[in-house]
Amino acid sequence: MSSVSEQEFEPQQRLHPMSWLFATLALIRQLIFPLIAAAVFGSRDGAPPWLGYVVVPLIAGAVWKQFFYRYGLGPAGLVIREGIFFHNVRQIDYSRIENIDTERGLLHRLLRVVEVRVETSTGGKPEALIRVLGLTAAEDLRRQVFASRFGEARTAVEPEKEEVLLRLPTWEVVKFGLIDNRGMIVVAGLFGLLHESNTIELWATVLKDRMSAQAIDSLIASGPLIQITLGLGVLAIAFVLVRLFSVALALVTLHGFTLVRSGADLRARYGLLTRIALTLRVRRVQAAHVTDTLLHRLFGRVSVRVDLAGDMGTSQRGDEAQSKVRWLAPLAEPGCARELIGIALPTVDFSAPANWQPLSPRARRRVLRRSLIGWLLVSSVLAAVLRTYLPLSLLLVGVPVSAWYSAMYVRYTRWALQPDALFFRHGWLTRKLVIVPRDRVQVVCLKESPFDRRHRMASVCVDTAGAGPRSDQIRVPYLDLDVARSLAAALYESAAVEGGVPSYRTNAPAIGVPAA
Amino acid sequence: MSHQHVDPAAIITWRLETIAVVILVGVLCAIPLAPLSGRISLAISLAVITVGFMLAWHWPKARYRRLTYGLDVVGLTIQDGVWWRTQTSLPRVRIQHSDVSQGPLQRRYGIATLKLYTAGSRYTKVELEGLRHDDALALRDKLLNRDVVSV
Numbered sequence: 001m002s003s004v005s006e007q008e009f010e011p012q013q014r015l016h017p018m019s020w021l022f023a024t025l026a027l028i029r030q031l032i033f034p035l036i037a038a039a040v041f042g043s044r045d046g047a048p049p050w051l052g053y054v055v056v057p058l059i060a061g062a063v064w065k066q067f068f069y070r071y072g073l074g075p076a077g078l079v080i081r082e083g084i085f086f087h088n089v090r091q092i093d094y095s096r097i098e099n100i101d102t103e104r105g106l107l108h109r110l111l112r113v114v115e116v117r118v119e120t121s122t123g124g125k126p127e128a129l130i131r132v133l134g135l136t137a138a139e140d141l142r143r144q145v146f147a148s149r150f151g152e153a154r155t156a157v158e159p160e161k162e163e164v165l166l167r168l169p170t171w172e173v174v175k176f177g178l179i180d181n182r183g184m185i186v187v188a189g190l191f192g193l194l195h196e197s198n199t200i201e202l203w204a205t206v207l208k209d210r211m212s213a214q215a216i217d218s219l220i221a222s223g224p225l226i227q228i229t230l231g232l233g234v235l236a237i238a239f240v241l242v243r244l245f246s247v248a249l250a251l252v253t254l255h256g257f258t259l260v261r262s263g264a265d266l267r268a269r270y271g272l273l274t275r276i277a278l279t280l281r282v283r284r285v286q287a288a289h290v291t292d293t294l295l296h297r298l299f300g301r302v303s304v305r306v307d308l309a310g311d312m313g314t315s316q317r318g319d320e321a322q323s324k325v326r327w328l329a330p331l332a333e334p335g336c337a338r339e340l341i342g343i344a345l346p347t348v349d350f351s352a353p354a355n356w357q358p359l360s361p362r363a364r365r366r367v368l369r370r371s372l373i374g375w376l377l378v379s380s381v382l383a384a385v386l387r388t389y390l391p392l393s394l395l396l397v398g399v400p401v402s403a404w405y406s407a408m409y410v411r412y413t414r415w416a417l418q419p420d421a422l423f424f425r426h427g428w429l430t431r432k433l434v435i436v437p438r439d440r441v442q443v444v445c446l447k448e449s450p451f452d453r454r455h456r457m458a459s460v461c462v463d464t465a466g467a468g469p470r471s472d473q474i475r476v477p478y479l480d481l482d483v484a485r486s487l488a489a490a491l492y493e494s495a496a497v498e499g500g501v502p503s504y505r506t507n508a509p510a511i512g513v514p515a516a
Numbered sequence: 517m518s519h520q521h522v523d524p525a526a527i528i529t530w531r532l533e534t535i536a537v538v539i540l541v542g543v544l545c546a547i548p549l550a551p552l553s554g555r556i557s558l559a560i561s562l563a564v565i566t567v568g569f570m571l572a573w574h575w576p577k578a579r580y581r582r583l584t585y586g587l588d589v590v591g592l593t594i595q596d597g598v599w600w601r602t603q604t605s606l607p608r609v610r611i612q613h614s615d616v617s618q619g620p621l622q623r624r625y626g627i628a629t630l631k632l633y634t635a636g637s638r639y640t641k642v643e644l645e646g647l648r649h650d651d652a653l654a655l656r657d658k659l660l661n662r663d664v665v666s667v
Contacts, residue, residue: 447603448597449600464637489605
């Protein structure tokens with residue numbers, strides 16, 4: 001690989017002929033709200049004539065861009081050349097390419113093309129977004145990039161054998177929808193849309209016209225029992241509807257979820273309309289999160305996701321790729337989940353019994369006090385707003401609930417410092433377990449709030465390279481000060497040490513090693 | 517690990533910074549009330565500034581007493597915070613790159629801020645404020661010079 005050939009290398013491959021369509025659609029999607037607003041407010045009948053002035057230049061720009069876009073596999077890395085007036089050549093070394101993720105929406109699938117994201121460990125937004133390639137071109141690209149990364153010949157390499165680790169049948173996806181409460185998002189979104197488009201007010205006026213004064217009178221006259229039943233009925237219908245939305249959403253987003261092992265990496269594929277193929281490179285996995293809600297326990301399942309290095313989700317463009325949850329298993333039986341975590345975190349020895357430690361013995365009292373203060377605040381604010389003492393009776397419920405909650409919270413919150421990992425599980429109704437390999441720790445923080453100091457306690461926070469804003473912060477609260485100090489010290493000292501595992505597995509990605 | 521304090525000149529820079537903020541806040545508090553009564557607005561702004569000056573006098577001293585740092589084989593540990601105390605420990609192999617920066621006030625008193633960047637997600641930037649400029653550079657070199665110390 002001489003530098004001369006590198007400089008002389010000219011990328012030759014072009015995008016798929018239909019790329020301009022997707023580029024235009026993506027631009028329109030970004031402008032969708034201003035466009036809709038302008039279209040709604042700016043015109044009374046039919047499509048506004050100026051829409052053409054917006055869309056035509058967009059298409060022209062996209063075609064122009066596509067015409068001059070070239071990519072190619074250079075001797076040292078992927079080379080992408082863009083533009084003719086504003087010329088830009090981007091070179092991404094094979095060794096730095098961590099992921100090649102693909103995404104296919106409905107239109108992509110109709111046209112048999114795919115959107116390719118090339119990610120490096122830099123984090124934030126993808127290093128290169130190739131929009132769009134034909135199916136075979138994308139598969140070739142992926143195969144050749146990964147082949148050259150392992151120093152093999154770059155010509156036709158056998159596709160790696162894939163071993164299926166988890167496949168979610170439709171019934172499991174339905175279960176996931178029942179457990180997951182994302183139907184609320186749909187409801188909120190619908191409500192927002194209806195509100196924006198004034199449909200709600202329209203319905204309200206229609207309802208007012210239809211509901212005769214007599215009907216309202218008879219409802220008032222029907223007595224509290226029927227009123228309450230009616231109210232509960234409405235609530236029950238709403239609940240069922242939200243769950244149905246959740247199931248529908250789960251079926252659309254997670255249909256056919258398959259997790260496979262391909263060589264050293266894991267790949268997840270899912271989606272009904274938009275097919276997503278994500279590569280979870282094992283050496284980029286920073287932590288594993290297991291979620292176990294009340295409903296999970298009812299179905300005997302848990303959810304497992306991982307944090308990947310570079311997935312910081314802080315991209316300014318709000319790229320949708322960043323907001324994707326990296327599922328290891330949206331739903332799996334606990335035993336299967338354990339196995340999957342073992343595969344995702346090969347450096348952690350799960351056979352050793354975890355040395356679970358409780359929180360400080362005085363933690364329960366502090367949790368109780370916090371919970372009580374919360375109830376007191378809510379009820380007194382309600383009382384002040386409604387100008388009656390009635391809301392204060394909430395405390396009759398609040399006191400026992402707080403007592404029960406604090407006892408249970410403390411009982412189910414435990415941490416364990418293993419030789420190779422930190423385990424932390426917390427919560428009572430929704431139980432969460434976090435597993436952080438100790439050699440993934442970036443920064444250790446010992447925090448003492450004024451309340452902590454009064455009780456001689458502290459909390460220990462651990463930062464890894466993968467925890468995005470949507471991921472849970474890893475923070476062990478309510479520890480005795482000396483326990484917290486020794487935990488922080490132990491984590492800090494082992495953070496830089498590779499726990500007796502081959503270095504290519506732990507520190508090889510650029511996360512721990514400073515940029516040269 | 518022996519912890520040491522930052523340069524005492526940092527107190528002056530914090531004090532001046534706080535005073536600047538306090539005067540600004542005091543004036544801003546007075547503006548909305550000025551049309552109602554000049555006297556009340558003056559009194560409020562004076563009150564804010566007085567309290568602020570007391571804060572500006574005591575808080576930097578307290579912070580100086582709390583702000584310590586220690587360098588060991590593994591990396592750097594910084595203790596900071598008067599009410600909400602934190603102890604941040606950063607292994608040197610986790611440092612991606614570093615900055616030594618100076619504001620105009622800091623430059624006047626020969627103070628600098630050492631900023632260490634990690635690949636982490638929440639604590640991507642660990643800052644140590646109030647070092648003498650030369651000390652900041654020396655500390656940075658010691659931290660980045662991994663081969664000598666850590667092996």
